[in-house]
Amino acid sequence: MKRLASSIILCSLLLFCACESAIENGDGSNEKILLVNLDISVALSDVSDALTRTAKYADAANENEKMHMLRIVIVRPDQTVEANRLIDLRAAVSLKHEMERFKVFGNEKKCIYLFVNESTTVTDKNNLPRKLVGFDLGKIEVGGYFPKDDIEELKINLEDDMEQIEGPLPMSERHEYFVNEEPEQSCSLFVTRAAVKFTFHIINNSSKSITFDGLTIEKMAHKEWYIPRAIYGKRDETTGQQEITEYEVPADVGYYVYSTNTSVPNGVTVDASKETVLTPIYLLEGKYTDDMDSRNYSMNISLDNITRKHYFPELQTLPRNTHVVVHITYDEDAKVTCEADVIPYSEVILEPEFGL
Secondary structure (H helix, E strand, C coil): CCCCCEECEEEEEEEECCCCCEEEECCCCCCEEEEEEEEEEEECCCHHHHHCCCCCCCCCCCHHHCCCEEEEEEECCCCEEEEEEEEECCCCCCCCEEEEEEEEECCEEEEEEEEECCCCEEECCCCCEEECCCCCHHHCCCCCECCHHHHHCCEEECCCCCCCCCCCCCEEEEEEEEECCCCEEEEEEEEEECCEEEEEEEEECCCCCEEEEEEEEEEEECEEECCCCEEECCCCCCCCEECEEEECCCCCCCEEEEECHHHCCCCEEECCCCEEECCCEEECCECCCCCCCCCCCEEEEEECCEEEEEECCCCCCECCCEEEEEEEEECCCCCEEEEEEEEECCCECCCCCCCC
16 A cells, blocks of 8 residues: 655755854843854755656656745744845856855744745636735744744635646745754755645557546645645655655635646547656645545546546545656546556755865
C-alpha cells in the first residue's frame, strides 16, 4: 500500500553572530540587549537542477512550480515585527546564491514566516484576475505589531468548479527558532507547496484514434489554510520525503466537483498506440470524509463521448504538496482502466555552501 506523504522545499537560514556582538542599552537602563546579524541564504540555482537528485519527479514541469518571490517576516515574542523583506529570486539568476542580512535581537525565540509567490492570481468566472490570498503582506510594518490572528486565518480560495491555481504555486510555512547567545548559529527551514498536483496520462492501446473530451474530479476543496496547519513526521534523509501525519482544513471548506470540460472544447486527440500527458492541474488540499463511502475521491472521464467513473483508492486523504499521477488506459475493446499513484513532490534542496 502506497504511503501518502509530503515533501518540502528547503531554504537555509544562517544565523551569524559577529566576533564582537553588538551589546546596547535598550532604554538607557542597565539592562543590556544582544543584537546579532541574521544572514538568510537562498540558493538561486535553477530548481529543475536540484530536482534531478530524485527519481520519481525529476524536474519542475514548468516555471509555475518554481520559487519566484520569497518574503521573510521575523517576529519577536512580544509580536513586534523585526523584519519584512521581499526577495526577488528571479532578479539574480546569474548568481549561485545570495545572502540577506537582518539585525535581530538575540536570546529569544523568533517566529519566522516564509511566503513564496504571494501575488499569484486566478481568473474568475467574469474573466477577471483575482488574488488567491486576499491580504497585502507588504503592509506588515517593521517595528509594528504583527497581525498574527489575521495572518494565520488567511485562506486560499477557489470559487467555482473550473478554477485552479494558474500562476506560480503559493508556498508558505511558519517556524519557531530560538536565537541564543552563541557566536554562530544556523538552522534549516522549509516552505510547503499549497497545492495538490494532478497529472493525467492517457494511453491509447487501440488501433484507432480516440478523443479525450474532458474530466471532472469529485470532492475537491474550495478553501484551504494559507499557512499549513500540519504536523510533519521525521524527514527521511535517503528519499528526502517528509510525511504529513496530521493536518487541518477550514470548517467552511466547501467541497465541489472540479471540471476541465470547458478548457478542452474541441477535445484532445490521442492517436493509435500513443500516450498523451495532459497539462497538470493544481487544486487545494482536502480532507473529505464519508462514512458511507471509504473510496472518498473519484473522477469522471469522457473518451469518445462516453463518460466513465473511476475511484482513486489511494486517496483516503489529500494533503497539500501531494502529486497524484493518473494513468488512463484505453484498450482495443474500448475497455478503460485507471490507475493512480500517490507520490509527494520531490524535495528541492536549497542549501548552498557557505564557505565557513
